[in-house]
Amino acid sequence: MANHMLGLGSQFPTFSKTAVVSLEQGKEFSTITSEDHKKDGKWLVMFWWPKDFTFVCPTEIAEFNRRAGDFADRDASLIGASTDSEFVHAAWRRDHDDLRGLKFPMLADTSKSLAEELGILTEGEKVAYRVTYIADQDGVIRWVSANDLSVGRNVDEVIRVLDALQTDELCPCNWKAGDATL
Template sequence: MSNKTASVGSKFPEFKKKAVVANALNATAPGQEFAEITNEIHTKAGQWMVMFWWPKDFTFVCPTEIAAFNNAFGEFDDRDTVLIGASTDSEFVHLAWRKDHDDLRGLKFPMLADTSKSLAEELGILQAEEKIAYRATFIVDPQGIIRWVNVNDLSVGRNVDEVLRVLDALQTDELCPCNWKKGETTLTAQLQEA
C-alpha cells in the first residue's frame, strides 16, 4: 500500500470521477451510460456510503464480490446507504465488462472509474507493483467521516454480510460486543467509582 492512508476517523477524500451509472444498460441514447459522481453523492442527502474497491475488471474473484454486493443492494438501501463500486479501470472498460458478464448486467449501483489512480492513492490502497487497488471497503458516515476500513489481499474475496453487520453496528451509535448482529442487545457502559 502507499505511504498515505485514509483511516478510521479521517475525512473521506473529496472526489469527482466518471462512473458507469446503475441504469447504464437501460440507456436509450449514447452517453447516458456514464455520469460524473462526487463525494457529495451521500453527504448532501445525509446518507451513509459504502465504497468497495476491486483490483481489475475482467478477472475471476471480482465479479463474485460485485454480484454479491448487487444481490444485497436492497439491504444497503434499507439502511439509507449509498453503495459505490470502484477500480482503477476506465468507465469504458467497466461498461464493456457489464455487457460481457451475465452477473454484472443488472447492477443497481455505479461503477466508479479512478483512471488517474488518485483516489486509490489518497486512500492508501494502491498496490505498489501493478498500481491497482487492493480489495478495500470503506464505510463512511453522513458527515463524510470514515468509520470502518477493511482491506483484503488481491486473491481473497470479502464478506458482504460482514460489511452489513458492521454498518448496522455503526448505525446504532452504541457499544456493540463481538459478533453482535442487528436486533441483539448492545452494551451499556457503567463507570465504576474509584
Template sequence: MISIGQKFPSFEKTIVVSLEKGKEFETLSSETLTSDDSTWTVFFWWPKDFTFVCPTEIAEFNKAYGEFRDRDTRLVGASTDSEFVHLAWRNNHDDLRGLKFPMLADTSKSLAEDLGILEPKEKIAYRATFIIDPQGIVRWVSVNDLNVGRNVKEVLRVLDGLQTDELCPCNWEKGQETLTV
C-alpha cells in the same frame, strides 16, 4: 492508508450507471456523499475488471443492494479501470448486467492513491471497503489482499453496528442487545 475518523478524500469521477446507449455515464463527486444528512455510503474497490474473484464480490453486493438501501446506504463500486472497460465488462458478464449501483472509474488512480490502497507494483487497488457516515467521515475500513474476496454480510453487520451508535459486543448482529455502561 486513510483510516477511521478521517474525512473521505475529495474527488470527482466518471461512473457507469446504465447499459442504455447515451445514458451510460454520469459524474460522482465527494460532495454527493455528504449531500444528504442521513445517507451512509459503502465504497468498495476491486483490483481489475475482467478477472475472477472481482465479479463474485460485485454480484454479491448487488444481491444485497436492497439491504443496503433499507439502511439508508448508497453503494459505490470502484477500480482503476476506465469507464469504458467497466461498461464493456458489464455488457459482457451475466452477473454484472443488472447492477443497481454505479461503477466508479479512477483511471488517474488519484482517489486510490489518496486512500492509500494502491498495490505498489501493479498500481491497482487492493480489495478495500470503506463505510462512510453522512458527514463524509470514514467509520470502518477493511482491506484484503488481491486474491481473497470480502464478506458482504460482514460489511452489513458492521454497518448495522455503526448505525446503532451504541456499544456492540463481539459477534453482535442487528436485533441483539447492545451493551450498556
C-alpha cells in the same frame, strides 16, 4: 515510499469521478462526487477491486448487487470502484451476465488519484487492493476492511458493521442487528 492507508476518523477524500450507471445507450455514464451521499444524508459504502475482467471480483460485485436493497434500506450509498476506465467498466458489464443489471455505480478512478489518496494502490502495477470503506453522513471514515488480492470479502460482515455503526451504541463481539447493545 508506500502510501499509508487512510484510516478511521479520517475525512474520506473529496472526489468527482465518472461512473458507469447504466447500459442504456447514451445514459451509461454519470459523474459521482464525494458530496452526493452527504446531500442526501446517507452513509457511504465504497468497495474497491483490483481489475475488471478478473475472477474473484465478479463474485463480490454480484453479491453486493444481490444485497443492494439492504444497503438502500440502511440509507447507504453503495459504490463499487477500480482504477479501470469507465469504458472498460461498461464493456465488462455488457460482457458478464452477473454484472448487466447492477443497481449501483461502477466508479472509474482512471487517474488513480482517489486510490492514491486512500493509500490502497499495490506496489508495482498500482491497482487497488480489495478495500471496503464505510463513511458516515459527514464523510468521516468509520470502518475500513482490506483484503489481499486473492481473498474475496464478506458482504454480510459489511452490512453487520453498518448496522452496528448506525445504532450509535456499543455493540459486542459478533453482534447482529436485533441483538442487545452494551
